[in-house]
Amino acid sequence: MKSKSKFCFIVFAVLNAGWQYAAAQENFYIPINIKKAYEKETRSLDGSPGINYWQNSSKYKIKVSINPGEKLVSGAEEIEYTNNSPDTLKEIVIRLYQNVYKPGSPRDFEIAPEDLTDGVSISKFIYNKIEVPTRENTKFTINATNLFFDPDNPVLPHSKVNLKFEWNFKMSARHMRMGIYDSTSFFIGYWYPQISVYDDIDGWDKIEYTGAQEFYNDYSDYEVEVSVPNKFAVWGTGILENPEKIFTGEFFNRYREAHKSGQVAKIISADDLNSKKIFNDAEEFNTWIFKAENVTDFSFALSDHYLWDALNINVSNKPVKNVFISAVYKKESSDFYDVAAIAEKS
Numbered sequence: 001m002k003s004k005s006k007f008c009f010i011v012f013a014v015l016n017a018g019w020q021y022a023a024a025q026e027n028f029y030i031p032i033n034i035k036k037a038y039e040k041e042t043r044s045l046d047g048s049p050g051i052n053y054w055q056n057s058s059k060y061k062i063k064v065s066i067n068p069g070e071k072l073v074s075g076a077e078e079i080e081y082t083n084n085s086p087d088t089l090k091e092i093v094i095r096l097y098q099n100v101y102k103p104g105s106p107r108d109f110e111i112a113p114e115d116l117t118d119g120v121s122i123s124k125f126i127y128n129k130i131e132v133p134t135r136e137n138t139k140f141t142i143n144a145t146n147l148f149f150d151p152d153n154p155v156l157p158h159s160k161v162n163l164k165f166e167w168n169f170k171m172s173a174r175h176m177r178m179g180i181y182d183s184t185s186f187f188i189g190y191w192y193p194q195i196s197v198y199d200d201i202d203g204w205d206k207i208e209y210t211g212a213q214e215f216y217n218d219y220s221d222y223e224v225e226v227s228v229p230n231k232f233a234v235w236g237t238g239i240l241e242n243p244e245k246i247f248t249g250e251f252f253n254r255y256r257e258a259h260k261s262g263q264v265a266k267i268i269s270a271d272d273l274n275s276k277k278i279f280n281d282a283e284e285f286n287t288w289i290f291k292a293e294n295v296t297d298f299s300f301a302l303s304d305h306y307l308w309d310a311l312n313i314n315v316s317n318k319p320v321k322n323v324f325i326s327a328v329y330k331k332e333s334s335d336f337y338d339v340a341a342i343a344e345k346s
Helices: 002-026 032-040 097-101 249-258 334-345
Strands: 057-067 072-083 092-095 121-127 140-143 146-149 159-170 179-182 185-188 220-229 233-236 265-268 285-295 300-303 307-314 322-329
Touching: 121 146, 220 233, 220 300, 233 285, 233 322, 249 265, 249 307, 307 334, 322 334
Parallel strands: 057 220
Antiparallel strands: 057 072, 072 159, 092 146, 121 159, 140 146, 179 185, 185 300, 220 285, 233 300, 265 307, 307 322
């Protein structure tokens, strides 16, 4: 009888602790902005999208040219921005990540004076076919890595607007997720004027880029044309649309076979760098055209002396069935010769 009473007490204690835990859960503090999203039913307590959930998105068409000698990136882009929200947007926030290298911009760590640049120079800005002065004024202001624009005609709910930019910047030698790896090898990331995120929690994302943090981006579509001197290869997000215009015959065949065989193919080997004519040299510059759909960002790399291994694998999962794997590296980087094969196994 004594042990039975003890057992009943233990059961009661466990049940009581469970009730207290459940009660505590119900009383967890919920931030005001999150609570409002629950009330508007754009979010659900179980973490799933609410019945009124929405996301905004963009379609980017970008033409960019690279001058490796001057380390200059020059671009022109058109953005079709879709406001799927129920809100009228009286301002638009544009990200200018390269301004992190400007003197005076906040950064998470110090950089050498020689790694500083002038940031992004915007030479032209057009909003819904009307050119907007790019000198800073009450409607067009730049604060570190954010550009704030107050249009005369706000973005109405469930509508689209068109923005165009012409801009350029010089690459910094400092490697903050992008940069100069040697005199003719570059990784270009966080490089184009990009629409910030407007969401149901905080409205516009106005957090400055200071060098270390990751990003919160809308899913968008990209058509990007990258013009480089004709001795350079380019690797970018998405699918290369015009390989037949870039490669000479033998190398186009290698590229095409790499998409079919399922085996690692050497599109550019160490022997090819000095002995083969790899790219079309009818013009001084070649334009590499990439398309990427429903992705959160676009980046690319270029070099005139990197090796290129590639293969295609079928992962059989819908909607993605085929994945084209590339590994690019210097010939001295012996550890990288197996990267494409390791990526396939992964």
